[in-house]
Amino acid sequence: MQTTFTDRMNRHWTQTLGLASSEAHIEGWQQLEQATIRLNSNPGHWQVYQLPTGSGKTEALKVLCSLQHPITHPGILIVTKFQDEADRIARDINRLAGWNMARSVHRKAPAQGAELGLVPALVTTHAAYRLALQELADNCEQSPKWDRLLTYYVGKRRWVFIDEALDWVDAYSVNLGNLRALSGDLCGALPTELRTIARRLQTFAIGLADVGPECLSDRTLNKEQLSVLEPTDLSRLREAVEKIPEHVFAEWVDADQKPDQRTDRKPVSYKASYLDLLRTLHAVANIGHGWISYRKGKALLHSSRSLLGIDGIQGIILDATADVDPAYALMPRHVELLPRPQGIRNYSNATLHVSYGHAVGKRYLTNHAAKAWPFIWGDLQKRLNGKNVLVCAHKDVLPIVSGYALRNGHVQFANWGKLDGKNDWNACDALVLFGLPYLDDIAPVHSFIAQVGPQPDDWFAGVRNYGGHHDICSALGTGFIARSVVQAINRIRCRNSIDIQGNCSPVDLYMLLPKGKIAEVVLRAIGQQMPRIRIKQWEAGAAKRKALKVPTEDKLTRYLADADPGIYTKAAVLAELGMHPASLDRLTAKLRDCRSPLTQKLTSLAVQYLYQTGRGREACFIKD
Structure with missing residues (x-):
């Protein structure tokens, strides 16, 4: 026997929207209702509801939310990609419910936390939800942004829905050349007691960026290297930089490095750029691990963490393409892909x-x-x-x-x-x-x-x-x-x-x-x-x-002819040219033969090929 929800959803689908439904549709909609029943059974666990596009995932969500009783309401948070979509979902839930149950909250629809705590259903954006998760991760489970979204007058919101796949990866990258320049500038402008920290950062950046060709493979940052990024010291540097007047930063930059000041471009704030770099370093230090990459002659420090599971919240993700996304395979402890009912869609037309x-x-x-x-x-x-x-x-x-x-x-x-x-x-x-x-x-x-x-x-x-x-x-x-x-x-x-x-x-x-x-x-x-x-x-x-069709040799020489001086790993060249590794491997004999026309052409471009063997080593091109 169908539940009240599926009866109401079927009427909404066929009568209000004028669409055709089937037993397969009803089975799919029931799966959403059943998933909400399981929500409180496994903290930190997310169910992925993967009905195909056009089968009513979001419409079913609206109807299900609209049917919740004001007194026994579970407290709902819906997370969608766009602000206008958040407004539309809240508006539709209220129309279906017959009372103002839902409210959208985002940058263009602000509200105070105490006020939101009385709203049964909130609809926000992916961006706002990610910011709340980041604040929660950074502040040891204390986050005003998170409390604002999840607090309900009887406790916490029990139903959380994410419409479309959310990017759970919180990633950071630092150009070590920029860090080297920043720390060098700060050495001349900071109070004496902070210059030691700036010099230590400068030494750190130089040591990672200025390496020989034999060390250009991506690699993990070791504990000794990571210990240089002390969160307390980075916080002190940020506080000091915030007190330095903006005009001082422009004076530190050489004329040929200044940004384009044409009227059609927004001027670059060096102070803001330096503060952003220090914030990124602070995030890397908090994460506690990192790795180094070398691309196009540039050395970069990277770190990343998952925002999934840090809140202990369980919820439902609405994602039609979950089955073809390998990213879900990386999260087996936190994510369960619900089976897709068969026969809902037919694309023979x-x-x-x-x-x-x-x-x-x-x-x-x-x-x-x-x-x-x-x-x-x-x-x-x-x-x-x-x-x-x-x-x-x-x-x-x-x-x-x-x-x-x-x-x-x-x-x-x-x-x-x-x-x-x-x-x-x-x-x-x-x-x-x-x-x-x-x-x-x-x-x-x-x-x-x-x-x-x-x-x-x-x-x-x-x-x-x-x-x-x-x-x-x-x-x-x-x-x-x-x-x-x-x-x-x-x-x-x-x-x-x-x-x-x-x-x-x-x-x-x-x-x-x-x-x-x-x-x-x-x-x-x-x-x-x-x-x-x-x-x-x-x-x-x-x-x-x-x-x-351009031969592989021509692609390679044209790319290196236009390249700036620097070191280019084999992997970086392959990625830039969109080539299969076997294409470049077939040129290896020519690249190692100093008499081959290819090698002579590269020599005329001030490029040499360095071939290395051994674990963790990688061939590279060096352009003077």
Whole structure:
């Protein structure tokens, strides 16, 4: 027998929203109600509710919250990505409940803590929730921000919902060159009793940044090195810097280092920059572990921690793409993925047209989109005639692609990072994905260390097996791409089901993919998340222009010709060029032969190749 909630949700879904429901929908909605019953049984435990996009996760949440009785109300906190979405959820809950049960609270909707403690349901943003968690982590379980969100007049809010995946990783990075400059400046401006601290930081930065080529592999910061970052000393430095007048900082900076002071750019505050750097160092010291990376001739200090579980709160995460995100595998103690009921959606009316063998990274497309896009769009114009189209590209590429339109139809544009959770394009019947959102090679390391803990130098050297993945960092990177693509596809009208079988209206999707594993992972994720979708091969216009293919040697020499003087590890070069390691490995013999044309070309560019062997060592290019 259906509960009051599922009866009410079914009426809301079919009568108010005019959508079709099925037994599978009802099973999925019941799963949310059952998850709330289990909320108080396991402190610190989160359940991931992963109904597919368009099956009513957020609508079910609104209805369930609206049905809670004023006297026995559990106290609810809902966390969503955007401010306008928070306003909308609160407004809808109140309309469904028939009384002012919910209130949004964020930067544009402020309120006092005592006032919020009387509101049965609060709706806030991911950003506000993360700030509260950070304050809680920094202040030993004392956080006004956290109390403001979680305090309810009868104690604490018992139901916490997070709509869309939250970034639980709190990561920090410090450019050691900047730290060296900062500490050098402070040595000449601070009171005598603080100069010793500044000199110690300067020595610390120099010792980590100025190393020989044989020490350029990423590695863990040892306890002796970390002991230099004493939280009390860093706090004293920050207090002293805050008392120094702003104009003094500008005097410390050489003229050629001063920021661009054109009227269309906001002037840089050196004092603010220095204070921010000291705050970051303080965070690293509080976390208690760190690691060093070397990229493009720069040395960086990194540290990260997980914000998951520090509050002891249990809740429910609404995330349609959880199954294809390896990040959840890093949190087995805190997270349980609830099984997705089968048969809710059917995507047989969606056709995915895939063109293979493309370079789709941000850097490449920023430099080459002006040549490639006209050919691709020339082909797409015929296919998309009369359609309402969403084009998704990298932010830096949008100015190039947005200059093109359809003779008959409408085109909208959006960039990666601004799609998840939005419902702005659900009238579009076509989607073009021009490029993929790659992570850099630092972000996956931050994620793994934050959730699993500090790792030995062998791990940084490449021994990264975890949870069935040969290289967990690679898996996290490809998983991020896969979930981002599925989220992007489900921004257009295929997100909406039109009948009890869960079908969508006909849509056409066009995507460029590279060769190899990333393409396989992305297509597997789409097939898993969107059952019965039709996949067809598509020869994009640019794919036929074989002259665009650049040999590996040419890519390497062009990159190093444009590079600044410095040390570039093999891993950094591969990441910048978007190359497979085997491509560079095939050049190893030529790079080690001083008589080869490649080596002679590099010599003319003032570049030498240093080949190293042994655990933790890595080949690199040195440009004078």
